[in-house]
Amino acid sequence: MSVLVLAEVDNGVLSPATARIVNAASKLGPVDLFVPGPRAAAEAAASLAGVAKVMVSANSLLADSLVATLSELAVLYPYMVASASSVGKDVMPRLAAKLDIQPVTDIVAIEGKNRFVRPIYAGNALETLVDDQPRHVLTFRASAFAPAASGNTAPVEVLENTVQSAAKLIAAHRTESDIPDLATAQIVVGGGVSVGSVEGFQLIEKLGKILGAAIGATRAAVDADYAPNDWQVGQTGKIIAPDLYIAIGISGALQHLAGIQGARKIIAINSDPEAPILRIADVALIGDLFEIVPQLTAELERLGIKR
Amino acid sequence: MKILVAVKRVVDHNVRIRVRPDGSGVETQGVRMSMNPFCKHAVEAAVQLAETGQADEIVVVSIGPKPANDVILTALAMGAHRGILIETDQALETLAIAKLLARVVDEEKPDLVLLGKQAVDDDSNHVGQMLAALTDRPQATFASEITLDEGALTVTREVDYGRETLALPLPAIVTADLRLNIPRNAALPMVMKARSKPLAVRPAAEFGVDLAPRLKVEKISPPPERVAGSRVGSVSELAAIIAADIDAMEAI
Numbered sequence: 092m093s094v095l096v097l098a099e100v101d102n103g104v105l106s107p108a109t110a111r112i113v114n115a116a117s118k119l120g121p122v123d124l125f126v127p128g129p130r131a132a133a134e135a136a137a138s139l140a141g142v143a144k145v146m147v148s149a150n151s152l153l154a155d156s157l158v159a160t161l162s163e164l165a166v167l168y169p170y171m172v173a174s175a176s177s178v179g180k181d182v183m184p185r186l187a188a189k190l191d192i193q194p195v196t197d198i199v200a201i202e203g204k205n206r207f208v209r210p211i212y213a214g215n216a217l218e219t220l221v222d223d224q225p226r227h228v229l230t231f232r233a234s235a236f237a238p239a240a241s242g243n244t245a246p247v248e249v250l251e252n253t254v255q256s257a258a259k260l261i262a263a264h265r266t267e268s269d270i271p272d273l274a275t276a277q278i279v280v281g282g283g284v285s286v287g288s289v290e291g292f293q294l295i296e297k298l299g300k301i302l303g304a305a306i307g308a309t310r311a312a313v314d315a316d317y318a319p320n321d322w323q324v325g326q327t328g329k330i331i332a333p334d335l336y337i338a339i340g341i342s343g344a345l346q347h348l349a350g351i352q353g354a355r356k357i358i359a360i361n362s363d364p365e366a367p368i369l370r371i372a373d374v375a376l377i378g379d380l381f382e383i384v385p386q387l388t389a390e391l392e393r394l395g396i397k398r
Numbered sequence: 399m400k401i402l403v404a405v406k407r408v409v410d411h412n413v414r415i416r417v418r419p420d421g422s423g424v425e426t427q428g429v430r431m432s433m434n435p436f437c438k439h440a441v442e443a444a445v446q447l448a449e450t451g452q453a454d455e456i457v458v459v460s461i462g463p464k465p466a467n468d469v470i471l472t473a474l475a476m477g478a479h480r481g482i483l484i485e486t487d488q489a490l491e492t493l494a495i496a497k498l499l500a501r502v503v504d505e506e507k508p509d510l511v512l513l514g515k516q517a518v519d520d521d522s523n524h525v526g527q528m529l530a531a532l533t534d535r536p537q538a539t540f541a542s543e544i545t546l547d548e549g550a551l552t553v554t555r556e557v558d559y560g561r562e563t564l565a566l567p568l569p570a571i572v573t574a575d576l577r578l579n580i581p582r583n584a585a586l587p588m589v590m591k592a593r594s595k596p597l598a599v600r601p602a603a604e605f606g607v608d609l610a611p612r613l614k615v616e617k618i619s620p621p622p623e624r625v626a627g628s629r630v631g632s633v634s635e636l637a638a639i640i641a642a643d644i645d646a647m648e649a650i
């Protein structure tokens with residue numbers, strides 16, 4: 092009973108989510124990893140504990156051609172698994188329909204070989220499902236699982252892949268930064284629309300930098316062009332589960348809360364003592380973010396915090 | 399050029415839902431229902447394409463109980479031309495929905511199918527991708543920009559690393575994200591006019607699709623509750639708390 096996992100490669104590098112998906116998937120059986128990317132990413136994947144074999148195809152693929160490739164491999168596997176990332180969400184339902192399987196996605200807990208828990212209604216309810224189909228197509232939320240250890244040396248097999256996509260990638264706009272990966276970061280600092288501008292977000296980023304934190308934003312902040320779309324946290328953005336989330340000028344709409352329910356600790360900075368985020372924050376400071384954030388950054392620097 | 403738009407009736411996104419104490423589901427009795435927000439963006443995109451002369455017919459389809467007529471009427475009021483309700487009282491899984499839609503695609507032969515990227519009730523984010531598989535069409539999910547220029551379709555997608563732009567041959571399937579456009583509120587005359595547009599109601603059983611669920615919902619439970627913690631009075635107190643948290647993280 093083995094598991095075919097679709098690894099996640101971003102810009103030629105194995106994404107940190109993959110180690111978490113491998114760890115989760117290995118609860119279901121030995122893992123074979125399919126790596127759509129360069130050899131170096133496959134070598135990194137081969138070091139993950141729980142991986143029996145890595146298959147690599149350097150062809151960069153879009154959903155239709157990736158599904159064509161995976162559905163050929165799929166005949167050998169009772170489980171096909173990916174991260175609930177933008178790639179996994181794009182590819183796995185298509186794969187499932189092609190194989191006539193009802194997928195189970197955004198899984199946050201594995202309660203057995205065929206019993207899974209997933210959030211619905213923006214995380215305001217949890218659905219426990221039993222999947223008695225002979226084969227399973229699943230996506231896991233990376234933030235809900237710990238990463239697999241490394242030190243393994245699984246064999247790497249190169250797949251010749253000639254499948255062509257009907258669609259063509261004509262441009263990629265990547266948000267270049269040295270900020271940690273949002274979906275797997277240990278600390279996240281998030282800003283809302285009240286941060287007011289791109290310059291305002293630099294205050295948030297400066298605080299984030301000394302904490303070694305990833306930066307998140309609300310939909311309202313992204314819609315206003317204060318922050319790039321890949322910083323959006325929530326029902327339609329990224330799901331995060333850091334040890335610490337610092338929400339700055341964020342009201343706490345249920346669609347935003349959907350993305351932060353897994354945070355171990357939430358600190359809120361907000362000028363409104365009635366803001367909904369304060370009903371769930373572990374620690375709150377009421378006041379003006381434009382005064383507090385620079386002071387906080389300076390104070391943490393004074394305390395010698397540097398990550 | 400013909401566009402098919404699929405829309406879903408869901409619990410309104412502003413409603414704070416309640417999980418039934420017996421674990422059997424989410425309370426939907428007496429709760430405000432409306433068109434899934436993402437579907438609204440899909441309808442708006444279609445209407446804009448018609449307004450610029452890129453499309454000449456917009457057919458909107460919904461699958462659900464009789465009251466799902468309401469969301470079709472909303473779409474017709476926004477500017478769609480004709481509606482189809484595939485009526486069923488059963489809660490269908492996404493695979494069954496995609497199979498029903500594939501039958502409609504067979505009948506209607508649209509050049510473009512637009513859907514919302516996910517529904518805010520089950521948050522599945524499946525149907526567009528599944529329909530693309532079943533109809534063997536290329537897909538562009540999570541669209542924040544769609545341009546159609548003499549049959550050449552270009553879609554910008556929101557992805558985890560930023561944005562990417564795809565060129566797709568038609569016919570194709572596109573799912574809408576929230577930054578695609580700002581959906582209009584139909585003016586009263588349009589709402590009145592919508593009532594006179596054709597709306598076919600067809601029982602789901604008529605399509606000869608296996609609608610039986612594949613999964614068993616064992617229970618629906620509320621998420622673990624979070625409670626408010628403490629309030630601090632100064633920046634230095636807050637800094638001390640953060641510093642202690644970081645010490646604890648690094649100790650592990």
Ligand SMILES: Cc1cc2nc3c(=O)[nH]c(=O)nc-3n(C[C@H](O)[C@H](O)[C@H](O)COP(=O)(O)OP(=O)(O)OC[C@H]3O[C@@H](n4cnc5c(N)ncnc54)[C@H](O)[C@@H]3O)c2cc1C
Pocket residue numbers: 282283284285308309310311312323324325326327328329339340341342343344345346347350360361362363366378379380381411435436518576
């Ligand atoms: C279908 C759907 C999906 C959505 N998906 C998402 C999603 O994925 N992610 C998401 O974030 N949102 C999402 N939203 C939007 C969501 O409903 C909210 O509109 C949004 O999260 C609000 O963002 P905000 O907190 O920045 O803004 P607001 O709600 O306007 O809150 C601003 C906050 O800033 C505080 N403030 C103002 N000035 C200051 C100051 N000087 N100092 C300190 N505090 C200050 C205010 O007290 C307030 O609490 C979605 C909505 C819909 C309908």
